[in-house]
Amino acid sequence: MSPRRIFVAALATETNTFSPIVIDRRAFEASLYAPPGRHPATPTLCTAPVTVGRRVCAERGWELIEGTAAWADPAGLVSRGAHESLRDEILDQLRAALPVEAVVFGLHGAMVAQGCLDPEGDLLARAREIVGPGVLICAELDPHSHLTAKRVAAADFFVAFKEFPHTDFVDRAEDLWRIVADTLDGRVRPVMCVHDCRMIDVFPTSRQPMRGFVDTMMAIERDDPKVLSLSAIHGFMAGDVPEMGTKMIAVTDGDADLGARLARELSERLFANRGHHIMPAMVETEAVARAMAAEAGPVVIADMWDNPGGGTAGDATVLLRELLAQGATGVAVGTIWDPIAVQLCSVAGEGAEMPLRFGGKSAPMTGEPLDAMVRVLSVVPDAEMRFGESRVPFGPAARVALLREDGSETGIEVILNTVRAQSFDPSLFSVMGIEPSARKILAIKSTNHFYAAFAPIAARIIYCSAGxxxxxxxxxxxxxxxxxxxxPRCENPFGGET
Ligand SMILES: [Zn+2]
Incomplete structure (x- = not known):
């Protein structure tokens, strides 16, 4: 008997449709673009189905046919050319791979392209057309995605990351492949049920009530052999698409009634806690005052909405202006995106003192550009920070001290970067020569992914909503x-229903 043949590919980014930064093919190539067989051994966020699939298929003697895997860091719309060329590249690879018994995708699920509101639904529907109704199609998703009816109709099942921060993307790829293997071996028959929560919210799992919700989902999966996978699709509020919102997925072994009941009950629990999932935030005036009054440092102030990981530029100056206005000292800001300012600092060199205009250029309501006398303290051409096992580049980068008119230091230093990057890890400071634990205040740009790495060194964490x-x-x-x-676009989306 010839070995089973399975096709795998990945196409992923997260589109903030309000962001001015369009993604083209070069943006994918700068983040991750791996033609067949060229994906590295370690996965990025949305490509674990490739690396886990290699191991699962090798163990069973199955043939894994790899298509392209592409990931672009979150930003604005994907250009039509990038979207269609990557989609068609993968679909051509699938056609060439036929016959296959399963198609496994690593998707994010919040991509929006010029001229296409549902690229993942489009990809899945075209894949279904190519392989026909009898072939298993499934995907791993980021929960910050849009679960459209087109996707649900085209695929057999989805598995989404449960944790936010997304520490479990490899574990969920293992779940995905376990269900694939059990299905092909005839042990299970996956049936997917979806319930619409009719809401949108932010669901950090590092705190209650979402921590308990994830624990409940995992307990049900563990205790009921009929339940193959449960996923909460959080939704992605920066994506202006018709089917944006929170949804529950239940994948059962042939039991649609059980799946529908679980999806509904878990949806009702999320809806009952609406508005209580999001981390409590302070405006910048209060955040800075509280941080300055703290007895111990470092106090980490997360500029939670200017998060390049959510597609923003990461050049807002609202929080920095407040730090200056209140006279905060012992401050390190990491980072503010400004390639032009980095260029000027690089040419001037370490030790140079100069007037510099930086930040606040990309979008309205992010503060004005800041004019300051600065001293260039360090320039690092290839700066990168850790993020778990992987490394995230953000250089070339420059570290500057902001000066008063008399040339004395204000006590505020800023790291300016060239490659937009979320502030994942304190190593972003140390690579620039700043000892993060010795600072009173660390101002960073991240919604919640920073938490795992910064919490161990932080005396206190403040979520700040600035601008x-x-x-x-x-x-x-x-x-x-x-x-x-x-x-919350309407108070009671279910009307008179209970
Ligand atoms: Zn996400």
């Missing part, structure tokens, strides 16, 4: 396409 770099209030965001009958 409006990101569409962070779904009740008032200027959506054109998002439906109005979801909470």
């Amino acid at each position: 409006k770099p990101y569409p962070n209030d779904p009740a008032t965001n200027p959506y054109r396409l998002v439906r109005d009958d979801i909470w």
Whole structure:
């Protein structure tokens, strides 16, 4: 008997449709672009189905046919050329791979392209057309995604990361492949049920009530052999698409009634806690005052909405201006994106003192550019920080001290970067010559992914909502396409129903 043949590919990014930064093919190539067989041994966020699939298939003697894997760091719309060329590249590879018994994708699920509101639904539907109804199609998703009806119709099942921060993307790829293997071996028959929570919220699992919710999902999976996988699709509020919102997925072994009941019950629990999942935040005036009053440092202030990981530029100056206005000292800011300012500092060289205008250029409501006398303290051409096992580049980067008019230091230093990057890890400071644990205040740009690495060194963590770099209030965001009958865009989306 010839070995089973399975096709795997990945196509992923997260699109903030309000961001001015368009993604082209070069942006994928700068983040991850791996033609067949060229994917590295370690996975990026959305490509674990490739690396886990290699191991699973090798163990069973199955043939894994690898297609392209591509990931671009979150930003704005994907250009039509990039979207269609990557999609068609993968679909051509699938056609060439036939016959296959399963198609496994690593997707993010929040991509939006020029001229296409549902690229993942489009990819899955075209893949279904190519392989026909009898072949298993499944994907791993980021929970910050849009679960459209087109995707659900085209695929057999989805598995999403449960944790936010997404520490479990490899574990969930293992779940995905376990269900694939059990299905092909005839041990299970996956049936997917979806329930619409009719809401949008932010669901950090590092705190309650979402911590308990994830624990409940895992306990049900463990205790009920009929339940193959449970996923909460959080939704992604920066994506202005018609089907944006929170959804529950239940994948059972042939038991649609059980799946529908679980998806509904878990949805009701999320809806009952609406508004209580998000981390409590302070505006910048209060955040800075509290940080300055703290007895011990470092106090980490997360500029939670100017997060390049959510597609923003990462050049907002609102929090930095407040630090200056209140006279905070012992401050390190990491980072503010400004390639031009980095260029000027690099040419001037370490030790140079110069007037510098930086930040606040990319979008309205992110503060004005800041004019300051600065001293260039260090320039690092290839700066990178750790993120778990992987490394995230953000250089060339420059570290500058902000000076008063008399040339004395204000006690505030800023790291300016060239490659947009979320502040994942304190190593972003140490690579620039700053000992992070010795500073009173660390101001960083991240919504929640920073938490795992910064919590061990932080005396206190403050989530700060400063300015409006990101569409962070779904009740008032200027959506054109998002439906109005979801909470908090309406108070009671279920009307008279219970
Ligand atoms: Zn996510």
